[in-house]
Amino acid sequence: MTFKDHFSAHAEAYAKHRPVYPQALADALADRAPQTRLALDVGAGSGQLSLLLAARFDRVVATDASASQVANATQHPRVEYRVAKAEASGLGDASVDLVVAAQAAHWFDLDAFYAEVRRVSRPGGLVALVSYALLTTDPAIDGVLSSFHFGDLDGYWPPERKLVDEGYRSLPFPFAEVQVPPVTMTARWDLDALLGYVHTWSGLSVLAKSGPEATSRIERFERALAEAWGDDRGLVRDVAWPLAIRAGVVGR
Numbered sequence: 001m002t003f004k005d006h007f008s009a010h011a012e013a014y015a016k017h018r019p020v021y022p023q024a025l026a027d028a029l030a031d032r033a034p035q036t037r038l039a040l041d042v043g044a045g046s047g048q049l050s051l052l053l054a055a056r057f058d059r060v061v062a063t064d065a066s067a068s069q070v071a072n073a074t075q076h077p078r079v080e081y082r083v084a085k086a087e088a089s090g091l092g093d094a095s096v097d098l099v100v101a102a103q104a105a106h107w108f109d110l111d112a113f114y115a116e117v118r119r120v121s122r123p124g125g126l127v128a129l130v131s132y133a134l135l136t137t138d139p140a141i142d143g144v145l146s147s148f149h150f151g152d153l154d155g156y157w158p159p160e161r162k163l164v165d166e167g168y169r170s171l172p173f174p175f176a177e178v179q180v181p182p183v184t185m186t187a188r189w190d191l192d193a194l195l196g197y198v199h200t201w202s203g204l205s206v207l208a209k210s211g212p213e214a215t216s217r218i219e220r221f222e223r224a225l226a227e228a229w230g231d232d233r234g235l236v237r238d239v240a241w242p243l244a245i246r247a248g249v250v251g252r
Contacts, residue, residue, distance in 0.1 A: 018048060028245075032126050034097055035097045044104075054076050062079055131164050136240050183242075183243045
């Protein structure tokens with residue numbers, strides 16, 4: 001399967017503007033894992049979750065198919081970054097306590113990825129697919145974001161994006177599912193931080209390259225967002241993304 005690279009060209013912006021997962025996510029996964037010797041973070045990007053897992057696991061291997069993403073990762077003594085596809089981690093058989101893919105599984109060849117999960121997982125290991133959809137903040141701002149996301153960008157998102165919006169509910173998941181406590185990712189952002197994040201969206205990137213009208217459409221959205229935000233661009237607001245987590249025990 002060809003690697004669909006939507007993010008290498010924007011790896012630096014991705015590392016700077018994407019939200020940071022809460023420690024509660026790493027804790028919830030570590031508490032469910034059979035042991036905490038080794039975690040494999042697949043499609044790790046620049047290591048947003050990998051660093052949190054390092055607080056609970058002796059060792060974390062973070063893989064991403066994009067060399068640019070890995071080059072922008074934050075280093076940590078217990079995190080080893082590798083440029084590798086999700087379907088071929090390079091780890092040994094039955095060596096991993098947790099395999100997690102955060103905001104990434106919709107890009108994978110799932111059959112091959114699940115085969116890799118079974119190969120590298122210890123008996124009773126945990127596998128988790130984590131995703132988050134559109135953020136929420138103030139209702140007026142939410143309306144502008146929703147209109148742009150589902151309206152202006154309709155047809156510009158990769159088809160896999162629909163899997164994220166539905167919390168991976170329709171993805172095949174051939175593992176004995178277990179529940180983990182609900183976790184919400186939060187941030188406190190001003191308007192420029194929010195715009196920086198929106199500009200990492202793959203749909204916006206495609207729109208921006210679509211033709212001469214794209215710039216005016218994006219500028220129109222930015223004006224509407226600024227109006228909804230209020231006169232003070234520096235006003236900091238609470239932003240939230242409830243995380244969708246599908247977790248399961250890897251059998252043999």
